[in-house]
Amino acid sequence: MAVSIKDIARLAGVSHSTVSRALSCNELVNHETAARIRQIARETGYRPNSIGRSLVTKKTFAIGVVVTTVADPFIAEVVSGIEEVVHDGGYAVFLANSNANPEREIKVVQSFHERRVDGILVMASRVGALYLPLLSELNVPIVLIDNQYPGEFVHSICIDDRTGARLAVNHLIQLGHRRIAYLGDQFGLESDKNRLGGYREALEAAGIACPPELVVNGDGKAPGGRVAMDRLLALRDLPTAVFCYNDMSAVGALRSIYDAGLRVPQDISVAGFDDLPIASYLQPALTTVRQPKIEMGRQAAQMLLDLLAGERVESKIEVQGELIIRASTGPR
């Protein structure tokens, strides 16, 4: 079937070890025989079998990436940053969806382990610190991106949700808004908790009340944002501004507001979080907190590669968001 090192050895009239050396550009091999061997390898269309190699070297040069779903624009951006660095580092990427299901997340990690990946990257983990016991057993470095399970993990990178949220809400306050709503994600996620926390802190610091009816939950996507905004619009006393968990929630909120016949930002200001590529193309262009998505992917991947190279790494990176003011927020 596929041509192996032994086939080449036979054709070249040498031993398979010589072929191995010649192909791995080992110096200790006659220049002419090496050239002849490489020539034969080319002619026969030889491609080294990385399975055989991995078995002896105990390196697969593969890393596993777990995401909740790749059909999420934020995640897709981060993954593209990961892919870039991992690929340039000579590694391949296994990708699997957890569907935000903790059991499935663990299953996926274990299947990665069976494939003997050299490292694992998990986005928006629903397991987080629960890995710690597994970790020593697996003996595979894991880096978490935006861990969604309470508690510290060894190696992780995340955005400073709290500060980012304060940035956005302070901006709304400075515009004169006093009745500011928070349109969140599903209950229980760390980043939602922290963005809500930042929102509360900003209001409190400004001496503004935060009545519970102004905090609603969506699902981090447009449909949920729309429904949640519908609830806010059903209030007797409408908010004049809404800070949304993320841009996709804001997209849903905008739809709800338009359908109610209101204008943005004249009637209601809307701010998001993420700064997805679409954000500046929405009508009106969305004010939001930019996350360095691709860069976060790159950094997480680099942290993992450094770990694999045995280098010392910062165990926890926290990046800062940047407020991008566009047209969806205006004075009260």
Add this chain to the structure above:
Amino acid sequence: MAVSIKDIARLAGVSHSTVSRALSCNELVNHETAARIRQIARETGYRPNSIGRSLVTKKTFAIGVVVTTVADPFIAEVVSGIEEVVHDGGYAVFLANSNANPEREIKVVQSFHERRVDGILVMASRVGALYLPLLSELNVPIVLIDNQYPGEFVHSICIDDRTGARLAVNHLIQLGHRRIAYLGDQFGLESDKNRLGGYREALEAAGIACPPELVVNGDGKAPGGRVAMDRLLALRDLPTAVFCYNDMSAVGALRSIYDAGLRVPQDISVAGFDDLPIASYLQPALTTVRQPKIEMGRQAAQMLLDLLAGERVESKIEVQGELIIRASTGPR
């Protein structure tokens, strides 16, 4: 280090072949010893090494997926359909970006081959029929999704771009438009050629002229769509409707139109292609040709799995788009 089948054999006082049989639930092994072995495996945290297994079985239960970039909402949707079916079929997914670079695409495919993936899926291939010589050499089944290189390939799935485009353009014609522009993708891509072809056919069938200045090229993304629309708006005689290569191009076109102080659809109607999740949330909601994105991913993956199972498969699937009429198109 990691516990192997031999370690368990030693602990259980049996040979490693017995362990192998017990763990693969082979019937030919004493029930009690099997139970004991499985117990030990559990206690020691044994995880089979799929590398060792693959070497002898010559199956990796991995498939390689090549995309131009995963940070494209259309591609991300298709990939999520692929991942679902592939994962449920017991296979893992290698993901790699080609960055729309033909040389890199070939490199990636070859690296997949070195890893001895059981099959390969390529989205928006820039290589297409050029694979044919490589194919016999690689001896790995390849399925193409939306092949962008001219010519037929063996196994492929694509959308009927021509008919889809006609659907959209006929809709604009029925609304009374006569001056209809085509805002395309980069020059040279098959789907762009075919959507342009469908556009021309629809106009011709209606006896409408198609002056060359009404055909412009974008890049399949919002920035390119915006710039291309700017060019259309610089025309002395403006189009009253624009059919865009895809939804992201339409997103850019909308921005350009708003910035010019015009209204959609009152001044200009805009139609897209894809029906991305965002399409119905744009302002105004985008009229577009729906591609069954997730389903296309599923079908492509299923085709590959069927191929791997040695089943007969249709060599070429062509799916139909569906016109989704929303608010971005209106009477002239």
Add this chain to the structure above:
DNA sequence: TTGTAGGCGTTATCAC
């Protein structure tokens, strides 16, 4: 029902 032996494709350690 179980053990022995061989081999998958590679790298690595020895001698020669």
Add this chain to the structure above:
DNA sequence: GTGATAACGCCTACAA
């Protein structure tokens, strides 16, 4: 410089 030989972890005849 080169060739045996062993090893990696697993599966699978074949033998017992």
